[in-house]
Amino acid sequence: MSDSHRRTDEPIAQRVAAKRNEEFVVFHIGLRINAFWKLHRWVPIFLIAPRMVRELVSDSESGLLESRTVVGPGIRNVGFVQYWDSFEALREYARDSDRLHFPAWQDYYEDGTKEDAAVGIWHETYVVDPDEYETVYNNMPPHGLAASDDTEIVPASDQRKTAAGRMGQTDGTDSPLQTAESK
Numbered sequence: 001m002s003d004s005h006r007r008t009d010e011p012i013a014q015r016v017a018a019k020r021n022e023e024f025v026v027f028h029i030g031l032r033i034n035a036f037w038k039l040h041r042w043v044p045i046f047l048i049a050p051r052m053v054r055e056l057v058s059d060s061e062s063g064l065l066e067s068r069t070v071v072g073p074g075i076r077n078v079g080f081v082q083y084w085d086s087f088e089a090l091r092e093y094a095r096d097s098d099r100l101h102f103p104a105w106q107d108y109y110e111d112g113t114k115e116d117a118a119v120g121i122w123h124e125t126y127v128v129d130p131d132e133y134e135t136v137y138n139n140m141p142p143h144g145l146a147a148s149d150d151t152e153i154v155p156a157s158d159q160r161k162t163a164a165g166r167m168g169q170t171d172g173t174d175s176p177l178q179t180a181e182s183k
Contacts, residue, residue: 025090
């Protein structure tokens with residue numbers, strides 16, 4: 001697949017998978033509004049987060065490969081699923097006092113927000129080896145890992161036909177579904 005598919009909302013009219021040859025990081029981060037009436041606690045965080053993403057996206061050297069905004073469950077939870085080229089790049093951004101994150105992080109702890117349960121902050125970081133993940137997208141525009149820089153979009157056929165095959169656990173012939181392609 002060409003890179004022109006990567007930045008479009010047009011579905012790729014076939015089953016495809018994302019293929020990366022290098023380790024990468026999946027980073028989930030978000031906030032939960034616990035007290036809607038305490039606007040002064042959660043609005044600043046709510047407003048700075050998209051600015052941080054724009055800052056990262058505008059810097060091709062940041063290490064951020066892709067970022068998606070997620071909402072839910074319910075309207076209290078807002079976050080991002082991000083793909084990074086390394087944990088070191090993520091850590092470097094988080095601790096860089098010249099970038100938006102570090103001062104916001106300090107403000108969160110210094111203004112009493114951490115002791116006031118009006119807003120919760122969470123994150124999870126996963127370092128993923130290139131042979132220890134699987135993806136599939138059917139009639140979808142590039143999404144998630146497939147929309148990340150330096151990721152190849154390949155047909156989900158042959159060994160990549162099944163989740164176990166994409167994980168290298170079988171040859172891909174173990175599909176429980178009988179499709180026209182597998183008959």
